[in-house]
Amino acid sequence: MYDTEFLDIPALRSVRGSVRLPGSKSISNRVLLLAALCEGRTVVHDLLDSDDTRVMLDALRALGCGVQVDGSRATIDGLGNRPRQPQAELFLGNAGTAMRPLTAALAVLGGDYQLRGIPRMHERPIGDLVDALRALGCTIDYLGTPGYPPLRIGQPAVRLDQPIGVRGDVSSQFLTALLLALPLAASQPGRRDVVIEVVGELISRPYVEITLQLLARFGVQVQREGWSRFTIPQGSRYRSPGDIHVEADASSASYFIAAGAISEPGRGPNGLKIEGVGEQSIQGDIRFVDAARAMGAEIDSGPNWLQVRRGAWPLKAIDLDCNHIPDAAMTLAAMALYADGPSTLRNIASWRVKETDRIAAMATELRKLGAQVEEGTDFIRVTPPDSTTGWRAASLHTYDDHRMAMCGSLAAFNPARLPVRIQDPRCVGKTFPDYFETLFAIAEPSTPVPVLCVDGPTASGKGTLAAAVAHRLGYHYLDSGAxxxxxGLAARQAQLEPEPVNEAEIAALARQLPVQFRADRVWLAGEEVTEQIRSEAAGMDASRVSALPSVREALLNLQHSFARLPGLVADGRDMGTQIFPFAPLKVFLTADAAQRADRRHKQLISKGISANIDSLRADLAARDARDSSRSVAPLQPAQDALLLDNSQLSVEESVDRVLGWWQARQPF
Ligand SMILES: Nc1ncnc2c1ncn2[C@@H]1O[C@H](COP(=O)(O)OP(=O)(O)O)[C@@H](O)[C@H]1O
Ligand SMILES: Nc1ccn([C@@H]2O[C@H](COP(=O)(O)OP(=O)(O)O)[C@@H](O)[C@H]2O)c(=O)n1
Structure with a gap:
């Protein structure tokens, strides 16, 4: 996951290959709650690991439920009809799929519970659900603004003699919450059928369909009359299905369906394969497939996969009632940027009460990209930017809304080849923590991947600066000196002196270097050598092998392979002059020799490596001299490099200076 302030996505041309998507959020949280409410053990496979599922798991633990998570598998030992903790304070973040059903379930079960979330959660209405539960005899108090969380739940006196009315036109989650909670009441001895009546037209029906299908998997068959009356038969009781698999998230699939539809056709005919969800999915958002087809996408499907490629181009504008796919419809708004005219998405009033006011947010951000957008209480109309002159490079605000961030990334496929900046990219953690990594693994850029070079003499602080800048930008990092x-180490291990007589053999070793970088550690032929290559002796060997032209040549491809999406910061001696001559920013970092020797001395001592300051000074001078005077790729600033002498600067000041230079080169 990118935990950076922003993420700059270079212009993208196409997607190819295959992606496997994380589990559905809606299914994951429903299944977790159902597994907690039944007796016995349920093993949940392919569970989504995200902010929203984590708050649900934490809540279930706080209620005394047995929870064990191992990767994407969770083992839940259910509570039966009674939380083991009669009192708890639950923090539910911004997860509507946790807040609503837990409110209903706990209100029916009774106890002393407080349910809270982040500030935005306290602005998301829950009054209709609370009204329905109160009418049923539940005790619920508002701890803040009436109609909104936080809530306090007490002991109920449940009455089932009347049908329970619930509004269906604000959020279908209220009905879902009651459907999940009321089997707990129906299972009590002597109780009767439980009837729920929906007041107003039910929106987002497919989500209710998921609820009904999952209830059936857990042993409760709800009878439904149209979409207005639901009956839970007397004596219904939750039973664990034992094992249950979570489908991949159909809403998450929408971004990749869209990417496949707008991707330039590649050399191969097949487009993008999406694994984990097929057209027969129980998730309502799978109907996004029809909308994408209407816009021109070519989509094939099998039992658990989709295959997408570009069909009509530009895409065909649409005018669509999106009530049945409220979340995935946001992706259509992004696809509308590539259409042949204005597209109108209707019946989407629920967007206004989601993670943010999504109609307003979408309108504001799409306008930044050059689109004309009209918004109403329950619709949005997007007129795309002119494909040759209309696009703008934009820094997109994401409103702590994962879908705004994922939709925004689709603007990177713009024909003007402009990058797009996604602010606060970590918000995708709500449903798809590795969204950007997944996108970058299958995307091809339409312009060279941006590279920021830091060259300079030994111990000037290149590695420190480059790694910090890479971290702040979310870019990859190449320590070419390593x-x-x-x-040098491989040569020593092969009993080869780092001398010109052995040049061909050392170059052959360099070409096949069995090296692996993971986190901050380095492996050579399966052996961890992170510390070993940091000694001054290893540095001297490096300086000697690096003077051999065929060794430099042999390491070229390996270095180029580090330039991957979304970008690279590379440090060394010749990054700007030889390896990445077209890099948009080259920094030549220096500090006076005494300072550098002193820094290196402190650095080695702090790592527990003994060092002598006098011999360090001498080594440093020898290395500077060899690196600067060698015939190939001598150490020197590129003509277009910016010089930075950090003798008097702290690390943070150097990092800020370089980030300032980088920002000045960006179009937003
Ligand atoms: N601007 C700076 N001010 C003070 N110390 C620094 C600065 N930059 C780096 N250092 C320190 O100098 C030492 C050498 O830095 P390093 O990044 O390993 O240099 P290089 O990669 O150029 O050989 C490290 O201990 C680092 O913390
Ligand atoms: N791009 C590069 C990077 C390092 N090198 C050589 O490899 C040696 C070790 O590089 P390094 O960056 O790890 O060394 P320090 O600057 O940390 O001392 C340097 O002394 C250079 O001779 C190079 O020739 N070209």
Whole structure:
């Protein structure tokens, strides 16, 4: 997951290959609650690991439920009809799929519970559900603004003699919450059928369909008359299905369906394969497939997969009632940027009470990209930017809304080849923590991947600066010196002196270097050598092998392979002059020699490596001299490099200076 302030996505041309998507949020949280409410053990497979599922798991633990998570598998030991903790304070973040059903279930079961969330959760209405539960005899108090969380739940005196009325036109989650909670009441001895009547027209019906299907998997068959009356038969009781698999998230699939539909056709005919969900999915958002087809996408499907490629181009504008796919419809708004005219998405009033006011947010952000957008209480109309002159490079605000961030990324496929900035990219953690990594793994950029080079003499602080800048930008990091250090070590291990007589053999080793970088650690042929290559002796060997032209040549492809989406910060001696000559920013970092020797001395001592300051100064001078005077790729600033002498600067000041230069080169 990108935990950066923003993420700059270079212009993208196409997607190809295959993606496996994380489990559905709606199914994951429903299944977790159902598993907690029944007796016995349920093993949940392919569970989504995200902010919203984590708050649900934490809540279930707080209620005394047995919860064990191992990767994407969770083992839940259910509570039966009674939480083991009669009193608890639950923090539910911004997860509507946790807040609403837990409110209903706990209100029916009774106890002393407080349910809270982040500030936005306290602005998301819950009054209709509370009204329905109070009419049923539940005790619920508002702890803040009436009609909104936080809530306090007490002991109920449940009455089932009347049908329970609930509004269906604000959020279908209220009905879902009652459907999940009321089997607990129906299972009590002597109780009667429980009848729920929906007041107003029910929106987002497919989500209710998911609820009904999952209730059936857990042993409760709800009878439904149209979409207005639901009966839970007397004596209904939750029974664990034992094992249950969560489908991949159909809403998450929508971004990749869209990407496949707008992706330039590649060399191969097949487009993008999406695994984990097929057209027969129980999730309502799978109907996004029809909308995408209407816009021109070519989509094939099998039992658990979709295959997408571009069909009509530009896409065909649509005018669609999106009530049945409220979440995935946001993706259509992004696809509308590539259509042949204005597209109108109707019946989407529920967007206004989601993670943010999504109609207003979408209108504001799409306008930044150059689209004309008209919004009403329950519709949005998007007129795309002119494909040759209308696009703008934009920094998109994401409103702590995962879908705004994922939709925004689709603007990177713009024909003007402009990058797009996604602010606060970590908000995708709500449903799809690795969304951007997944996108980058299958996307091809339409312009070279941006590279920021930091070159300079030994111990000037290149590695420190480059790694920090990479971290702040969410970019990959290449420590090219480590490759020469590794080559030096490989030569030693092969009993080869780092001398010109052995040049061909050392170059052969460098070409096949069995190296792996993971987190901050380095492996050579399966052996961890992170510390070993940091000694001054290893540095000296590196300097010697690096003077051999065929060794430099042999390491070229490996270095280029680090330039991957979304970008790279590379440090070394010749990043800007030889390896990435077209890099948009090159920094030549220096500090005076005494300072550098002193820094290196402190650095080695702090790592527990003994060092002598005098010999360090001498080594440093020798290395500077060799690196600067060698015939190939001598250490020197690129013509277009910016010089930074950090003798008097702290690390943070150097990082801020370089980020400032980088920002000045961005179009937003
Ligand atoms: N601007 C700076 N001010 C003070 N110390 C620094 C600065 N930059 C780096 N250092 C320290 O100097 C040492 C050498 O830095 P390093 O990044 O390993 O250099 P290089 O990669 O150029 O050999 C490290 O201990 C680092 O913390
Ligand atoms: N791009 C690069 C990086 C390192 N090198 C060589 O590899 C040696 C070790 O590089 P390094 O960056 O790890 O060294 P320090 O700057 O940390 O001392 C340097 O002394 C250079 O001779 C190079 O020639 N070209």
């Amino acid at each position: 490759l020469y250090r590794l080559t």
